[in-house]
Amino acid sequence: MSATSTTPDGLALRGVSLRLGDGEEYVQALDGVDLTVARGEFAAVVGPSGAGKSSLLAVAGGLTRPTSGTVTVAGRDLLAGSRRDRARLRREEIGFVFQSGNLIPALTAAEQLVLPTRWAGRGGRRGPGARTLLADLGLADKADRRPDRLSGGERQRVGIARALVTAPSLVLADEPTASLDRARSHEVVALLAREARARNVAAVMVTHDLDVLAHCDTVYEMIDGRLTRAQ
Numbered sequence: 001m002s003a004t005s006t007t008p009d010g011l012a013l014r015g016v017s018l019r020l021g022d023g024e025e026y027v028q029a030l031d032g033v034d035l036t037v038a039r040g041e042f043a044a045v046v047g048p049s050g051a052g053k054s055s056l057l058a059v060a061g062g063l064t065r066p067t068s069g070t071v072t073v074a075g076r077d078l079l080a081g082s083r084r085d086r087a088r089l090r091r092e093e094i095g096f097v098f099q100s101g102n103l104i105p106a107l108t109a110a111e112q113l114v115l116p117t118r119w120a121g122r123g124g125r126r127g128p129g130a131r132t133l134l135a136d137l138g139l140a141d142k143a144d145r146r147p148d149r150l151s152g153g154e155r156q157r158v159g160i161a162r163a164l165v166t167a168p169s170l171v172l173a174d175e176p177t178a179s180l181d182r183a184r185s186h187e188v189v190a191l192l193a194r195e196a197r198a199r200n201v202a203a204v205m206v207t208h209d210l211d212v213l214a215h216c217d218t219v220y221e222m223i224d225g226r227l228t229r230a231q
């Protein structure tokens, strides 16, 4: 599937605008955004604070409804159907990676991966087993550790495993290197890039970290709610 296809199987935003606030006190957080990310493509979005990057991820992830425009993931309309339909589509097709892992303190690395698979409850399609996935991410000997016994980089790798465990079509990562040093940042983003390509997942990463852009296939810049291709 090419990045310019009209029926993409990754992520497609068309003419997406988002106005936040009400009355005269509004912000045009997204302004006519078009974005296509094919499966197996790793895209980065950079831009100044307040430019609309988090808003873009929230809309692409089905967490925020845009004021206008369309969003499709794996060819499915993310804005159609009931609230429950949309939540199911989100659980089945989208994995989220957060700034500092967002792991549940009481659960081991392997246990962190159980809840998303239960929630997704996918019929025929099954994701990789938790332990296989943790081993792929270099965490075979850490599967039974809780987050307080993992390093920052290891926690983030568990976060990536958790995002991939349902075999999603799309992974959205919000500043995944925010709490990591330079070496660990490269390691984590390289891993995310490798896994997205190997598993044929469309991936979008919002980052302030220009250092890690070399791992990405495409780079977009967001300024005042407008998105342009930078690389």
Ligand SMILES: Nc1ncnc2c1ncn2[C@@H]1O[C@H](COP(=O)(O)OP(=O)(O)OP(=O)(O)O)[C@@H](O)[C@H]1O
Pocket: 020, 021, 027, 028, 029, 047, 048, 049, 050, 051, 052, 053, 054, 055, 056
């Ligand atoms: N609930 C809200 N109501 C009104 N304005 C909002 C709301 N949430 C965000 N905004 C504004 O929308 C714009 C885009 O915010 P957004 O969080 O998407 O930017 P960002 O690029 O992710 O910033 P950062 O890099 O600082 O996280 C900003 O001007 C912000 O102040």
